[in-house]
Amino acid sequence: MIASGITLAASTDKVWDFYTKPEYITNWNFATEDWQCPKAENDLRVGGKYYAKMEAKDGNFGFDFEAVYDKVIDQKSLTYTMTDGRQSTNEFEDLGGSTKVTTTFDAEGEHDAEMQRTG
Numbered sequence: 436m437i438a439s440g441i442t443l444a445a446s447t448d449k450v451w452d453f454y455t456k457p458e459y460i461t462n463w464n465f466a467t468e469d470w471q472c473p474k475a476e477n478d479l480r481v482g483g484k485y486y487a488k489m490e491a492k493d494g495n496f497g498f499d500f501e502a503v504y505d506k507v508i509d510q511k512s513l514t515y516t517m518t519d520g521r522q523s524t525n526e527f528e529d530l531g532g533s534t535k536v537t538t539t540f541d542a543e544g545e546h547d548a549e550m551q552r553t554g
Contacts, residue, residue: 440537447527450534451510454525455479460487469493481507485515 443450453459460475464487474488483504490497502515502523514524521541528535 436539436541438537438539440535442530442533442535444533446532447510447529447534450536451527454527454536455513465489478504479507479513480504483507 445453453463455477457475457477460477461472464472464475469492470489471492472487472489474486476484476486478484481504485500485502485504487500488497489500500517502517504513504515505522506512506514506524510527510529512524512526514522516522523538523540526535526537528537
């Protein structure tokens with residue numbers, strides 16, 4: 436299990452919107468600056484599907500990231516299961532004017548844990 440977190444200088448409702456709405460997801464959902472997320476879809480409900488098209492900006496590699504939501508608590512937490520069976524939970528903590536987002540997820544075996552945490 437890998438955990439990563441960040442505190443953002445924004446209200447929880449704003450952070451939730453930026454984290455969950457496709458028009459915003461495409462602006463931040465990439466691990467490094469040489470990647471992009473040109474398309475995202477998000478059916479934000481239990482049983483709903485999350486989809487993101489991930490690709491290198493130079494076009495040499497890309498993949499579709501998909502998951503299904505297991506738990507959704509508005510502006511509090513999201514848990515989903517990826518197509519390979521790994522799970523991820525994202526928690527949103529209101530700090531009164533800022534928001535702490537903590538993500539925990541099952542590691543995959545191809546990349547080292549620090550690279551996955553950073554991404």
